Structures are given as C-alpha cells and as structure tokens.
Amino acid sequence: xESPLAQFAIHPLFHLPMAGYDLAFxxxxxxxxxxxxxxxxxxxxxxxxxxxxxxxxxxxxxxxYQFVETMVEDNIGHGGRHFFPLIFAIFTMVLFGNIFGLxxxxxxxxxHIVVTGAIALFVFCLVIVAGVARNGLHWFSIFMxxxxxxxxxxxxxxxxxxxxxxRPLSLSVRLFANMLAGHVILHVFAGFxxxxxxxxxxxxxxxxxxxxxxxxxxxxxxLLVACLQxxxxxxxxxxxxxxxxxxxx
Amino acid sequence: MPLSSNxxxxxxxxxxxxxxxxxxxxxxxxxxxxxxxxxxxxxxRSGIEFVAAIVVxxxxxxxxxxxxxxxxxxxxxxxxxxxxxxxxxxxxxxxGIPVSVTSRSPGANSPVADDDEING
Numbered sequence: 001x002e003s004p005l006a007q008f009a010i011h012p013l014f015h016l017p018m019a020g021y022d023l024a025f026x027x028x029x030x031x032x033x034x035x036x037x038x039x040x041x042x043x044x045x046x047x048x049x050x051x052x053x054x055x056x057x058x059x060x061x062x063x064x065y066q067f068v069e070t071m072v073e074d075n076i077g078h079g080g081r082h083f084f085p086l087i088f089a090i091f092t093m094v095l096f097g098n099i100f101g102l103x104x105x106x107x108x109x110x111x112h113i114v115v116t117g118a119i120a121l122f123v124f125c126l127v128i129v130a131g132v133a134r135n136g137l138h139w140f141s142i143f144m145x146x147x148x149x150x151x152x153x154x155x156x157x158x159x160x161x162x163x164x165x166x167r168p169l170s171l172s173v174r175l176f177a178n179m180l181a182g183h184v185i186l187h188v189f190a191g192f193x194x195x196x197x198x199x200x201x202x203x204x205x206x207x208x209x210x211x212x213x214x215x216x217x218x219x220x221x222x223l224l225v226a227c228l229q230x231x232x233x234x235x236x237x238x239x240x241x242x243x244x245x246x247x248x249x
Numbered sequence: 250m251p252l253s254s255n256x257x258x259x260x261x262x263x264x265x266x267x268x269x270x271x272x273x274x275x276x277x278x279x280x281x282x283x284x285x286x287x288x289x290x291x292x293x294r295s296g297i298e299f300v301a302a303i304v305v306x307x308x309x310x311x312x313x314x315x316x317x318x319x320x321x322x323x324x325x326x327x328x329x330x331x332x333x334x335x336x337x338x339x340x341x342x343x344x345g346i347p348v349s350v351t352s353r354s355p356g357a358n359s360p361v362a363d364d365d366e367i368n369g
Contacts, residue, residue: 155333162306162327162334170301170338177297 004187008111008180028115031107035096064092068234075238079245083238086126090119091234098179098226102219111179113172116233120172123237131244142243171236178229182222189215298338306331 012024046061054062068088072080094110101108109115131139143160145153192211196204310327314320 158330159333159337162302162309162330163337165309166298166302166305166334166338169305170297173301174297 004184004191007183007187008108010112027107028109028112031097031100031109032093032115034106035093035100035109038096038100039092064095071231071235071238075235076242076245080238080241083241087234087238087241090123090237091230094119094175094233095227095230098230099223101179101183102222102226108179108183110175110229111183113176116172116175117168119233120168123171123240124168127240127244130241131247134244135247139244139247142247167236167240171233171240175229175233178225182218182225186215186218186222189218295339295342298342299335302335302338303328303331306334 010026010028012022012026013030014025016023016025042057042064043061046057049055049058051058065088068091069084071091072084072087076083097108097110100106101110131142143157143164145156145160148156189211193208193215196208196211198204200207306327307324310323310325310331313327314323317323
C-alpha cells in the first residue's frame with residue numbers, strides 16, 4: 001500500500017524553463033486551472049440568460065454571489081465594497097479547489113500550505129497597505145487597545161502586535177490542515193478495504209464493506225468541511241480587512 | 250389536532266413567518282460585530298488561533314536571540330507574550346458565540362412554541 005501522503009506529491013506535467021528557473025506546469029497547477037475554469041463556466045453560463053425564475057446554474061451563481069455579498073457587507077461594513085471582488089475570488093477559488101479535490105484521483109491544491117499561505121499573506125499585506133493608504137499613520141492605532149488602564153498599555157501593545165502577526169499563520173494552517181487531515185483519513189480507510197480483501201479473500205471483501213461505509217460517511221463530512229473551510233477562510237479575510245477600513249476601536 | 254389541517258397549516262405558516270421576521274431583526278441588530286454565523290465554524294477555528302500566536306511569538310524570540318546572542322531570554326519573554334496573545338485571540342474568537350446564540354434562540358425553540366400556541 002502506498003503512503004497516505006503520496007497523494008499530495010507534486011509532479012510536473014511539462015517543464016517550462018524560464019530565466020534559470022523551472023516554472024513547471026504541475027498537477028497542482030492543473031487542479032488550480034480546473035477550479036478557475038469551473039468558476040468561470042458556472043458564472044458565465046449561469047448569468048447568460050438572467051431569467052426571472054432562475055435555472056439550476058443561475059441559482060447556484062446567484063446564491064454564491066449573494067452569500068459573499070452579505071458576508072462582505074456584514075463583516076467589513078461600509079467601505080468594504082472595494083474588497084468584494086477579492087473576497088469573491090478567494091471564496092470561489094478555495095471552494096472549487098476543496099470540492100474538486102474530493103473527486104477521486106483529482107489533486108487538492110488547498111492541501112498545500114504554500115498555496116494557502118500565499119493567499120493568507122496577500123490578505124495580511126493588503127490589510128497593512130490598504131490600512132495605511134486609507135488612514136495614514138493613524139492606522140497604527142489599531143494596536144492601541146482602548147479602555148485599559150495606562151500602566152498596562154506597554155504590555156498590551158506587543159501582545160496586540162503578536163496577535164496581529166499570528167493571523168496569516170492561523171488562516172493558512174487552518175485550511176491546509178483540515179484538507180490534509182481529511183484526505184489522509186479517506187486514504188487510510190480506503191487502504192483498509194484493499195488490505196482486508198487482499199489478506200482474507202472472499203470473507204475479506206464482505207468485511208471490507210465496513211471501512212467502505214465509513215468512507216462514504218467521511219465523504220459527506222469532507223464535503224461539509226470543504227464548504228465550511230472555504231467559508232471560514234473568506235469570512236476571516238473579511239474580518240481582517242475590516243481593520244483596514246475602520247480604525248475606531 | 251383540534252383545527253382542520255388546512256387552517257393549522259396557515260396558522261403554522263404565519264407563526265413561522267413571524268418568527269423568521271423576528272429572527273431577521275435580531276440578526277440585523279447584532280450584525281455589526283458578527284464574527285461568522287455558524288457555531289461549527291467557531292469551534293473549528295478556535296484551537297488554531299491559540300497555537301498560532303505562540304508559534305509566531307516564539308519564532309520572533311528565537312530569531313532575536315540568534316541575532317543578539319541573548320540565548321534563552323528572548324524565547325522566554327516572547328513565550329509569555331505569545332501566551333497572552335493566544336488568549337486574546339481565543340477571547341476574540343469565542344466572543345462571536347453570544348451573537349449567534351441570541352440570533353438563533355427564537356428559531357431553536359420554535360417547534361415547541363408552535364404546538365403550544367396552536368393547541369391553546
């Protein structure tokens with residue numbers, strides 16, 4: 001049986017040497033391209049007819065759009081509309097990446113911390129850049145907690161800064177760890193089926209229905225996790241971006 | 250049930266409509282500090298918040314020690330600060346719970362309330 005971590009191996013599909021580096025098109029790139037194309041197709045086809053009574057694809061497109069719109073408005077507040085395209089892109093990309101990763105033999109690009117970390121660091125840097133651009137140096141007052149006694153402020157400011165710095169880590173690790181753990185569990189239980197059937201023959205095949213049914217249940221759970229983690233990733237980005245918009249704490 | 254099924258359906262619908270409207274107003278009142286609506290979401294992300302602050306903090310302390318040759322001091326100080334930051338993160342994450350509990354409580358009791366009002 002191959003290692004449960006072998007499914008996360010990245011291998012190049014074709015090489016693309018450029019400026020001394022090999023910018024290979026890998027299976028991860030292919031999965032990202034698939035997720036991107038699926039998003040484009042859903043929204044292009046879904047919004048083409050714009051019927052009053054929406055069809056299947058149109059209601060999928062509309063409900064995703066409305067979902068993200070409410071999320072941005074509730075969590076970033078007024079002045080958050082500039083960030084809507086970004087949050088929408090992050091949400092759809094992560095959502096389709098997670099869900100497509102559940103299709104057997106398909107690669108899950110969100111199970112790599114380099115992918116989730118890149119998105120999280122982008123959001124993190126955007127909070128600083130947009131915060132300073134909108135509020136000037138006054139933005140740094142978000143590290144100044146309000147309503148605490150003066151003698152405790154020298155302690156609170158470093159704590160607030162550390163809390164701020166820990167955001168990209170918690171944002172990226174949460175998504176990557178959830179996807180990694182889910183796929184490892186699915187692989188391990190699938191491996192039980194193969195082992196039982198291989199070792200015990202006919203009786204083993206009947207017995208292997210047990211881990212198989214567990215896997216079916218886990219598949220449902222993983223579908224929930226895939227949607228939930230995309231939602232959490234997007235909503236946490238919203239909450240972080242809120243700091244760039246309003247500074248009155 | 251004392252009422253005919255048609256009438257009870259109608260009053261049931263009206264009751265549910267009233268509750269949905271109520272829930273909507275409660276939610277919009279509490280909308281400002283909302284930190285995500287689902288309690289599953291809060292549970293899923295509370296653990297990592299605590300650990301992330303400590304890891305980042307100790308990382309900074311370790312790097313500072315490496316550059317300034319103050320071996321254990323930086324890590325020790327930053328460990329304590331990181332613990333504080335982790336608790337702060339945790340506190341902020343869990344603060345989202347009361348909001349979603351108040352906005353959900355009318356819906357959670359609805360089946361019981363429905364029956365009582367129809368029968369009485």
